[in-house]
Amino acid sequence: MSGLFGRTLREAPADADSANHQLLLRSGLIVQLAAGVYSFLPPAWTTLLKIEQIIREEMVAAGSQEMRMPAIQPRELWEESGRADSYGPVLFNLKDRRERTMVLAPTHEESVTDLFRKVVQSYRDLPQSVFQMQTKFRDEPRPRGGLVRVREFIMKDAYTFDVDDDAFQLNYLAMRQAYYNIFKRCGVPVVAVQADSGAIGGKQSEEFIFLTEIGEDNIILCSSCGYAANQERAEFTRSQAAGTVGDLEEVETPGVTTIEGLANFLDIPAQSTAKAAFFLVDGQPTFAVIRGDLEVNELKLINALDALEARPLLPEEVEAAGWVAGYASPIGVDPARVIADPSVVDAGGLVAGANRVGMHARNVTYGRDWTAATVADIGMAQAGDACAQCGGSLEMKRGIELGHIFKLGTRYAEPMDATFLDSDGERRTPIMGCYGIGVERLMAAVVQANHDELGIVWPPAVAPYDVHVVPLGGSDEVASAVAEVESALSGAGLNVLVDDREERAGVKFNDADLLGAPLRITIGSRGLKQGQVELKLRQDSDSSSVPLADAGSSARDALAAIDRESSLIAT
């Protein structure tokens, strides 16, 4: 340990917020170079290699072949798929000496699709499943949380190609199961949730989420039926709004520009109002209508309109569109520009704006007073809403996305003209899937899920060291006992860290707790008088003594026991 590259810190650097970030820094495992850019020192690298190996084994077991694609890619490849712009700001651009623009790849759908069209010709070559462990580069707008969101990271990314949807399902389910196995073996509990596919594209996707308060995603969960979805796509049942339909009438509402103000002014519940929200959707001003007590989910809006991007309209743009902020009404608006949530379509007699400053309208009713070209779920699910599956009460929790699996369909194969010749002689487009895991992020989650107030408590499967040997005192008998134990442990195939520093016992114990090897063996003259050494599991508070000669076999037994145990409790 005296020769270890890296040192432990008694105090965590001030920049670190979460437990995993603080512990990774304090234990000397990672060092930051720039925002979202880290070095991984020898113990961290050992753990990352172990995590990679677990992933590798599970991917191979699921029928995938490991390969390797380039990180530097010509930008034209990205223009072919149409993502040069949509992925835009996240792409690291650089120029080679011939002034050709290259990008550092943030993901590899384009490259693998390019490979497919160069390598695969026939249905006889399908199905295919390939994966790689590879460094990705993403110029994130805001790196955060230590290793949780970084700009350079190792991703295990896998890609599948199938002749049709049915065949694809087999690959997808195999990957899904492999993901559960991977996270379980790493000691991190996860829940699979329905998600939006985001910039990757495609039709369906599931995220594997580690639920933790330091997560950056909001997850909607139903404890009654098990429904789980990212908030950005979670469905929910709208509560019934009591609304009787009367005649349309205007009411003066001076200075009332918010739903809350309106509800107070008229002494009605927010559910009895309709809210207007204005967005620029793929360059088109769009009038979204939703019940006053709900919020618009921009992602659902984008998906409902089959659009690429949306943002709130600026005040001057609202005005230019002829809409009156605070008093906007869907009445009289070109229905082609209007999208309505079912909450306002099913409810009659709502209070909405009257399109004049200081005026609202009562009994506004869909179908009679206004219509929308699109009626779709554009509501944001919140804690307490009713589950769309079973009616139970939804909860919301924070979580970290550790893995994401996507059904891509023909999103890439089609624009990039990747096809194969089917058995009937027809040229067809393959159904693709892609499957990603952030390796360093997974390590951060392992630490977050396995620590106490003293330090990391590594699950044996991914621990940098299996055994932390603490010699106490500098006597010859201790030194020879340490040598004997070390050789017995190494002979048993265990990775051993010997604290050979001239430090006091307390310093060594504290560092052992911080570094978190599953098993600690203390060797001091006190025990050696009885011919014994002390074994202590990091996860336990008590220790036991064993004869010096049995140290190797006892260590192996103890580690095997907790490995079995942890694989039983992690889900």
Add this chain to the structure above:
RNA sequence: CGGAGCGUGGCGCAGUCUGGUAGCGCACUUGACUGGGGGUCAAGAGGUCGCCGGUUCAAAUCCGGCCGCUCCGACCA
């Protein structure tokens, strides 16, 4: 990109308001004592006070600009 905060030795911080010797704890080096849960004593090494410019006899401190990092949001696997 909007909002907030921070930048002084490896880590944690004080000093800045009110300009004048760069300081504390931990860590590090050497020696002695000590020796089973972050020891004691002694002697040391280590800092362009983020960078550039300005004001001033004099700037860590005041002024201007820039850069970096963190957090909230926007965005994003």
